[in-house]
Amino acid sequence: MSAGGTKKKACVTGGNGYIASVLIKMMLEKGYAVKTTVRNPDDMEKNSHLKDLQALGSLEVLRADLDDEGSFDEAVAGCDYAFLVAAPVNLHSENPEKELIEPAVRGTLNVMRSCAKAGTVKRVVLTSSAAAVSSRPLQGDGHVLDENSWSDVEFLTANKSGPWGYPVSKVLSEKEACRFAEEHGISLVTVCPVLTVGAAPAKKIHTSVPASLSLLSGDDAAFGVLKGVEMATGGVPMVHVADLCRAEVFVAEEDAASGRYICCGVNTTVAELARFLTEKYPQYTVKADLLSGELLEKPRVRLSSARLVKEGFEFKKKTLDEIYDDVVEHGKALGILPN
Template identity: 60%
Template sequence: MSSEAERKTVCVTGGNGYVASALIKMLLEKGYAINTTVRDPSNPEKVAGFKAMEKLGPLKVFRANLEDEGSFDEAVAGCHYAFLVAAPVYDKSHKSDDLELEIVQGGVQGTLNVMRSCARAGTVKRVIFTSSTAAVSSRRPLEGDGHVLDESCWSDIEYLRSMEKLSPTQAYSISKVLSEREATKFAEENGLSLVTLCPVVTVGKSPAVRVDTSVPACLSLITGDEQMLNILKGIERASGWSMPIVHIDDLCAAEIFVAEKESASGRYICGSLNTTVTEIAGFLANKYPQYNVRCDCLDESHPEKPTISLSSAKLVGEGFEFKYKTLDEMYDDLVAYGRELGLVPN
């Protein structure tokens, strides 16, 4: 896609987010024109990351809010693909009583709001919904090890709701399951082509000026940030004693792959490495002896090897190739990014 005549316009929601901003950059480099959305385009912090990317190709920023019906109409109008990346984010300043409303219902309604805009546009050839393996692997602990989870597996909403108090992690998992299912139902009823990508924990450099949980959590063994260490261990526990990771460049390439591949359909797990926090800690201690890597925070309850694996065999089987497959490759980039962000000392 080099000439203006061939250039296709696509929409990426939540453009200032960690994944969305990296996806926008890659799409621009591939010759697409981009419409993206943020909640407040008048806020300099929300649009700061777009300035450098505007040099790569046509990029328009629209105001839209997941809560507001019809607010995505303008951004989606005339678009060939729509990448649904935006999702409600838990705000620690809010009471946990609001999790059901803000995260679960907010995620489902926000997804449907964008889907309705896609249906109204009449030009959208495919919707690519970014879900999460939080919609795949959050379930009752499985006995033994060697379990492989694929796209036929769903997180257990009943189990998640049986907890005494809904946590942000559980609310996020429930939200992703329900959003996927409602999006699929809507697509079928309205003749839209929908493909869902379920990424594992995502790491690596992004144009985003603020990073989401996965980057500081995966760097916490180096930084010693106790809150992020607890989140890292919580992710491993919630994933069935596994720490599956993928590089953000591979995730963005997979998003574009399933958009462009006409035969793509259904769900795709996107992850290139199944590991554990114990394995990561040992690797980091050897690779970065200059840092006081927090191996001391792990006990016998943390397995050396993952008890479950999330399989990306469907994605690979259809012709996708992961570029980053080892801890070495992923953490080289992640630590450099952490230094840029001021999270890791130089």
């Protein structure tokens, strides 16, 4: 509660998304009044979890679209904090510039404009991605990347290999948001999560969840995502979604927080993950045939959350054991794994 007994208000964009659904639940449990945005509030297939979350506290669901200028005005009006979680994720678009990069930057600035207009927003927290940190050519082993590391846009744009548009969209959205925040005197903090796993209220399946379970499910395409992360970044950095959302609330409420924060619970590899899952879940057979080809024994590149920890944040899930605690149950509930 803030002074005078009124609830603090927060806006979370993209309420039907995986991360946003956990963040909304957490904010409600902390006593915040929350406004969230979705493209179509009437689409119950995507939004039914928001109805359930309304039982926890004051949650208003509003219609807004990243492409529509001004459509976030109502959602951020009167809010103390704005969490920008919604973003286009179209990884395999035919035309990444038009279908991913431009809409991502435009959408971010659209919400930032609404925050500037509102005049009440004390802090904006932008959810970026470790893809904005680690997509760059690095030779050899033993690299530790911190917040000063940026993905190499020129390299990505020139080579156009893999889902290159995604890291580019994240770098450019971050940089444009920073520029806008400086020009308009907005306090902006950016969080760069790694591969995010764990249970969430949202029923919509997020790429990272099937990827984290692909060695148990045998899903080739999902395993391709996991292996792709290792090939692109030199390791498989992971964080539990509950820790990520706790970090987002932490940097929102912590007055001294500023700039970028990497959010990573553990740095592992596909091979290490396979060994861990074989031991922990003997009832499933780890699909050994997926493990052919070149795999790293240990990460060549590690992502460091030292800055976040130094400023007082504590990860609750720092081992694969702790991180995977609810992942398998969640996978069963979503039908990714057999019961």
